[in-house]
Structure formats: structure tokens, C-alpha cells
């Protein structure tokens with residue numbers, strides 16, 4: 001699997017109230033908080049990571065909860081506009097009732113590319129979908145008291161990117177990342193990589209007249225694609241540079257190594273490694289239980305803990 005993009009690594013979005021975000025994803029959606037840390041560029045803001053038991057790439061959704069005064073974002077072009085999770089066959093009834101019971105805005109179950117899905121908005125307006133994939137998703141889910149394995153999310157099914165012009169973004173996916181066009185319906189183009197079984201789909205929605213979205217509360221900040229290791233990361237850095245695009249140096253994010261670049265359609269893309277993973281600073285059984293700070297902020301722990309909002 002060397003020199004390949006292995007589907008989605010994680011997705012990072014912006015939220016408002018930290019406790020509301022934490023409660024929604026851990027209790028209502030039943031994800032595990034696998035890391036509670038701070039924004040490395042702004043340590044007085046949390047950075048939450050939600051995923052499966054150990055934070056397997058392809059299951060990780062992260063948030064910067066900017067607080068109640070966050071500006072409301074707007075879906076539009078140059079953004080990831082939908083995040084799709086896969087769920088088991090027969091679970092959509094459970095989810096529809098659960099979303100209703102929690103006053104979550106949702107649509108009726110619908111069909112896309114022959115798969116049933118349920119669209120809803122998280123408390124900040126972030127658009128999510130639960131999709132029943134044609135082929136059973138065999139990933140082991142995280143279970144909670146309220147969301148058992150027979151219903152639980154398995155990790156990402158797909159993301160959707162909205163753009164004015166399909167070509168530029170599609171070229172990065174196909175010529176650099178190894179995706180291929182799988183299907184098309186109206187203005188939705190479904191791309192897939194055969195390098196992995198899960199979190200392998202990217203939809204591009206071409207909306208010629210749509211205006212540029214606003215990246216703020218309730219919107220996606222960036223999507224990260226997964227590579228095996230740092231050598232592969234640097235291989236892709238070379239490929240992006242060869243296209244004449246700007247890309248950052250390798251950045252140490254404690255739990256993975258990253259590169260960031262803006263793809264020609266305007267979406268912020270990241271490429272992130274599998275190593276070292278989330279158990280580097282706490283054992284698997286305790287993931288997410290303590291506030292983890294990168295070394296440069298340990299000296300300010302007391303002050304940071306005082307200003308961060310309480311979650312319980």
C-alpha cells in the first residue's frame with residue numbers, strides 16, 4: 001500500500017459551544033471521544049477528536065469548538081459540504097427516531113446511487129448523512145449504552161465537495177490521489193479509490209451558480225487524506241509541488257504527520273500519516289479521558305485548564 005492515498009484520514013469542522021458539541025457526538029451519535037486536546041495554533045480553544053475505539057483513520061471527525069459567539073458558517077462552493085457515515089442495514093428507523101427524540105433537524109430517508117441514507121444537521125448546522133452501503137461495512141463499531149453495535153456508525157462512507165467547476169478538483173483526485181469516477185447522477189460525480197475498502201468515496205457536486213461558502217461555525221474546515229507513513233507523505237508532497245501548487249512543510253500533529261495544500265477548486269486538503277496514532281500519549285482504554293497538551297503548552301496547563309469550558 002506504499003505510495004497510495006488510503007481514503008479519508010479525518011475531517012475537521014468548526015463548532016460553537018464545546019459542551020453541546022461533545023454531548024451530541026458522544027451521546028446522540030455514540031462516537032468515542034478519542035482525544036481531548038487544544039488547537040495547537042490557539043491553545044485556549046479545544047480540539048476534540050471523535051472516532052471508533054482507537055481512532056482508526058477513516059472514522060475520525062474532529063472539531064474546533066470556538067464558543068457561543070462563533071460566526072455562523074454557510075455551505076457553498078470550495079467546501080466539503082456533507083459528511084457521510086456508514087451504518088448497518090436496518091438501522092435507519094432507529095436513527096430517525098433517535099434524531100427526532102433529540103430535536104435534531106433531519107430529512108426523510110432517501111436514495112442515492114442505490115443506497116438509502118438519512119440526512120441531518122448537527123446542533124451547529126453541520127450537514128451529516130447516515131448511509132446504508134450496498135456492501136456491508138465490516139468495521140468494528142464503538143458501542144455505548146444507548147447506541148449498540150446493531151445501529152452504530154462504522155466510520156466514514158463518503159464526503160461531498162461542492163464546486164463551481166468539476167475538472168480541477170477531479171484531476172487531483174484521479175491523477176494524483178488514484179481515485180476513479182464510479183458513477184454520476186445529475187451534477188453529482190462519485191469518485192472511489194480501490195486502495196482501501198472503507199472511507200473510499202469522494203463525491204463532487206458541481207454547482208455552477210452557487211456562491212463560495214463561509215468556513216465558520218457548522219462547516220468543514222478541511223479534509224485529510226490518509227497515507228501509510230512519512231515517506232509516502234513526502235512522495236505526495238513532491239507530486240503536488242510538481243503541479244505548481246503550494247504545499248506546507250511536514251507538520252508534526254503529535255498523533256500524525258501532516259501536509260496541507262489548497263486544491264485548485266479551493267478546498268483545504270491535508271494529507272496525514274497513520275503513525276504514530278492516538279495511543280502515543282495515553283493507553284487505549286483511557287483515550288479521551290484527560291486533557292492532552294503538546295509539550296510547548298505543558299508549562300501553561302493550569303491557565304489553559306482554567307479558561308477551557310467544562311464538559312460535565
Ligand code: ZN
Nearest residue numbers: 012222224270
Ligand atoms: Zn486535520
